[in-house]
Amino acid sequence: MSDIPQLHWTDGDTPRAARWRSENGTPPPKKVLLADDTLNADTAYRLACEGTALLWRGDFHNARQLLQALARRADKPSPAARKKAKAAPPSRTPAEAFHLHRQAQGQRARVLGMVLIPLDADYAIPLRRAPDVAAACLEAYGPADGPSVVSLRELLGRVGAHEWRKKGVEIAALGGRIHPHYGVFSPVRGEYVDLVASTPLPRPAPALAFDIGTGSGVLAAVLAKRGVAKIVATDQDPRALACAGENLARLGVDKHVEVVEADLFPDGRAPLVVCNPPWVPARPSSAIEYAVYDPDSRMLRGFLAGLAAHLAPGGEGWLIISDLAEHLGLRSREELLAWIDAAGLAVLGRHDIRPRHPKAGDPDDPLHAARSKEVTSLWRLGAA
Incomplete structure (x- = not known):
């Protein structure tokens, strides 16, 4: 006591x-x-x-x-x-x-x-x-x-x-709602979900995928809806694990998804590994901010450093991340590309989308100069 x-x-x-x-x-x-x-x-x-x-x-x-x-x-x-x-x-x-x-x-x-x-x-x-x-x-x-x-x-x-938990957030790609728990990031910014829903899957179609840092479970659910037979969704936050399990069951895809407590990767390799890490390298001030702020880009760098060891031969890693940090001068594109290269990875392609959230077009926002240039990208990565 x-x-x-x-x-x-x-x-x-x-x-x-x-x-x-x-x-x-x-x-x-x-x-x-x-x-x-x-x-x-x-x-x-x-x-x-x-x-x-x-x-x-x-x-x-x-x-x-x-x-x-x-x-x-x-x-x-x-x-x-x-x-x-x-x-x-x-x-x-x-x-x-x-x-x-x-x-x-x-x-x-x-x-x-x-x-x-x-x-x-x-x-x-x-x-x-x-x-x-x-x-x-x-x-x-x-x-x-x-x-x-x-x-x-x-x-x-x-x-x-x-x-929010009672009402949920409508996700067009799922044809249903995600119900975020307290302390778990709500997928109110749909750009990253749309990228995962629309980017062509690797060929042949993967029977297994890893969703690293699953949070509410939204990306694991999207992959299941797209026909991936099994997804291993990881997180180290007990709230997120409970939230993801509840959402996946409500959406009827829980039989395809195993929710696992892990710091980044589960055991084994997969032909598709997906990660949407926090986008801004700064210190969070509350639990919910860990979905936005990643001190020293620790999760981003950890994902890149460990990706090659968890990709099946010929597999792809999907990194979904905004370039807001670049426009804020907190991380450069050159740094990101250097981390990708140092991890033994190659860029196979990239899909971009502009943000739709209200702050992107608000000239009174203190960070408007950076937000007005923001682009969210899905980087397709493979072993070099």
Whole structure:
């Protein structure tokens, strides 16, 4: 029990404590004030910026409104920040813009994470007009083991993930839906799915394929729908393994797919090995971001380094990856090609697709210059 983080605060003169829940491992705030509907947004924002957490005791809907007010203030630069921006060099490199964007995101998350909500032992919220979040918390945390405290921002993320899991994401290539679990990347960007669904399969048609880092299981399901008799889908995240198994069963292709816990490759060789690694070499700040950010390109380089040893003679490895990192100055095309060459691989072909997500065409996005040039590619690789 001593390893379980605890939040401590004082209620009147009485010391209190409860389990602290944080998906990304943020330590519990050291300064905690009890807050209710009488607290105005300007004071709350000042306290949050100073590192003081606000344990809410008022109406739940008012807490949500306060969080929205804090978000508006966080998104509006202060006079000092505007002055600093004007004094800054007129142009930044794409990499500098990316790192500044990530810093701003991190600071915003820290401030908004200072509004805290108590949870009873059964995940009920002991506040007026509070919704029923028990199912969402059970999916994210497992069975409750006593009272706890969580940031309202994180709790709303749990509820949103629960709704996505119920509703699912329609995948045209499957003629069905993928239901992402909490902490598992949702296939809302369909370009990489379309590439796997449309790229001609190696000849002769493979009877076996590996799906490396399966996540929700979407690519394994696409391969099964395309007629691959057996797919071994790997992941090292228990949430992903459970999510993939559930989705594959719901889609009726589970008899063709074996879900295996592994760091990258399963045992053996296959005539087709597919991998859609995280696209951006940067540090993730939460579990869900591991699907987007790959520190030092570790998964990408690991996949390339081990691919030749897991390809059957004449087989193909399909690397599906965006070139956003190249436009951000975080990884060059020359580096990627050098890693492919060093792994004893040759490029057999490449299929490209432009992104369709809203940010690609949003000129107000901080990374618009890079996003506007982004291309997602399926690289066909074989042993050199």
